[in-house]
Each structure stands twice: as structure tokens, then as C-alpha cells.
Amino acid sequence: MTTSADISSRFWNLPQKADEELAREATYIDDIIQKAHIEREILSNLEGIQTVFDGGAGYGRFSILLAKRGLHVTHFDISQVMLDKAKEIARREGVLGNMTFIRGCLENLEQFHNGQFDLVLSFDAPISYTYPNHEAVLSNLIRIASKRLIISVYSRLAWTYQFDPAQKLKYILDENTGDPYARWTLDQAVYKLADYKPDMAAVRAFFKTGLMEPPEETAKAFETGGAPWPVSYAFMPEELAAVMERHGAKNIRLAGPGALTRSIPRETLRNIMLDDKLKAEFLDFCYWYDSQPSCAGLGKDNIVATADVG
Ligand SMILES: C[S@@+](CC[C@H](N)C(=O)[O-])C[C@H]1O[C@@H](n2cnc3c(N)ncnc32)[C@H](O)[C@@H]1O
Numbered sequence: 147m148t149t150s151a152d153i154s155s156r157f158w159n160l161p162q163k164a165d166e167e168l169a170r171e172a173t174y175i176d177d178i179i180q181k182a183h184i185e186r187e188i189l190s191n192l193e194g195i196q197t198v199f200d201g202g203a204g205y206g207r208f209s210i211l212l213a214k215r216g217l218h219v220t221h222f223d224i225s226q227v228m229l230d231k232a233k234e235i236a237r238r239e240g241v242l243g244n245m246t247f248i249r250g251c252l253e254n255l256e257q258f259h260n261g262q263f264d265l266v267l268s269f270d271a272p273i274s275y276t277y278p279n280h281e282a283v284l285s286n287l288i289r290i291a292s293k294r295l296i297i298s299v300y301s302r303l304a305w306t307y308q309f310d311p312a313q314k315l316k317y318i319l320d321e322n323t324g325d326p327y328a329r330w331t332l333d334q335a336v337y338k339l340a341d342y343k344p345d346m347a348a349v350r351a352f353f354k355t356g357l358m359e360p361p362e363e364t365a366k367a368f369e370t371g372g373a374p375w376p377v378s379y380a381f382m383p384e385e386l387a388a389v390m391e392r393h394g395a396k397n398i399r400l401a402g403p404g405a406l407t408r409s410i411p412r413e414t415l416r417n418i419m420l421d422d423k424l425k426a427e428f429l430d431f432c433y434w435y436d437s438q439p440s441c442a443g444l445g446k447d448n449i450v451a452t453a454d455v456g
Pocket of ligand 1: 151154155158167201202203204205206207208222223224225228250251252253268269270271272275276
């Protein structure tokens, strides 16, 4: 039987995936903002932390950052392509000794004991890829943490692509990028949008289920060689908080990185990004603004959640 894990594994093991992910912050302004937010959130929650688990750690955007600060990080990912890239960067940065690399799937965390890690992380939606097991995965991530949990999952409220399929346009920083979605947006979106109308049935189905399409359709496409595109589940903010609370998380804070930038025009965003001093000040302000509880889930595409555990 095809599972979300099979589909996710094939998608994330495509040879180009690590380089595509590595290029995101050079390609997209909203990725810069989201990663900067997560980085600030992690760095302001490190008191008393020595050991870290990063589930779905990718090429090591956050795991290597923490290893460089002397923490011991278990870098866990379903994709060998991602693990190889992360090891290459960690070696170059001289922090291999602070890291343990494990290939594995979040649905299978039995090898880790209760409270094994001071801090548990999982960003840019690995939990969402585990549908329909996302609640069990969240519960296990909380189980293996002893002090704190910081995660991000797909946000249902942020997915407004049906109304503006070219919403990425204003965030494209490098117009020569080879990134497939950025290329489509730059080369064809304006032309295609002239006659575009949203499909309200698709909007209703998505907001009701949190899924872009029924998972059986993705599985069917996978079986016939069509997919990979992973099954991914988008949470409502209150739903995420309720699931986390049910499994023992306390003092839950939710954010929506990218909420402020939704209302900023493309030219202004580019001017900010091209001025280093202004960019740093702006990213600090975004972190503050997007951390307001009323921005939860209203940013780029992720809800960031921070909680105490244990
Ligand atoms: C968009 S990348 C994010 C990487 C990193 N967390 C970051 O924020 O830069 C998603 C990562 O999740 C991993 N992943 C997806 N499904 C997973 C699963 N079921 N178990 C473990 N890792 C998974 C992918 O291989 C990929 O490296």
C-alpha cells in the first residue's frame, strides 16, 4: 500500500531537491523572511538547551546553525539527498563532531526515548507531509522533548493561491532563477492570469479538509509514475494548538512569518532586500509583527508554534 511516507520519500529524494532548497533564500524574499523568523525564534529559546533533534532537517539550515553554537544536534531526514548535502556543509563548517545524522521517517520515532532531547524542532512542514499520521507524529515529537518544542506546519489560512496563482511574483528576488515555480510565475503567470477565475469548489474543499487534493488521488498518480508531489495537510491555527495541548505541550505561542509582507508592494520589498542595514532592521520588525497572536498562520504558508514541554 502506498503511504504518505513513500510519496514524500520519492519527492524529497529527487536529485535536484537539496540544491533547490539551498537556493530558496537567494530566490524568494518570503523564504528569507520565514527562515529569519525561525532563526530568531530558535535563538531566543536556547536557555538551558544542550541537545537538539531536528526532524526533517533538510540541508541543515537550522541544525548546522545550532551545531556551530556548540549544541549537539541529531539531524533526522527521510531523504538521502538532503542528508548528503547537510553532511557536506557540516564538514565544510567544521561541525561534523557536533552532529548525528539519521535517515528516517517522522512516522517512526520509536528509537528515541521519552525526553531524550532538550529541544525538538521540525520546520517547513515535515509534520504536514505525514498526513494522516500528523497527530501521532506531533505527539511523538512532544514525547521525545524534555524542555521545548518549536515547529512549523502548513497553514490553511495562508493558502490563497486559488485567488492569486502568481502570488509568488512579488517575492522573486533573482529573476534569472532556474527554480521551476519561479520560472512559471515569471514567464507565464501574467499572460495566464488575464482570464483566470478561482475555482470556488476547490477553495471550499481545501478549507474544509486542509488537503489540496484527496490523498487517494496523489497515491494513484504515484502508482502510475505521475506524482511526486507530496500529500500535505494544512492546519488551522487553533487546531494545531489544541493537538499540541492534548499531547502535553504548554504555553503555546503561534506565529505567521510573512504576514506583514503580504501588504508590501514588490518594489518596496526589493528595495529593502538590497539595502543590508534596512534589511536587518526590517527582518527584526517582521519577527516582532509576525509573532503577534493575531498573525498566527496568516503569513507565507507556515504556522510557527513554540511550546514548553516536560
Ligand atoms: C522544505 S524541507 C525543510 C528543511 C528544513 N527543516 C528547513 O526548514 O530548512 C522539508 C524536509 O522534510 C523532509 N521530510 C519530508 N517528509 C518527511 C518525513 N516523513 N520524515 C522525515 N523527514 C521528512 C524532506 O526530506 C525535507 O528535507
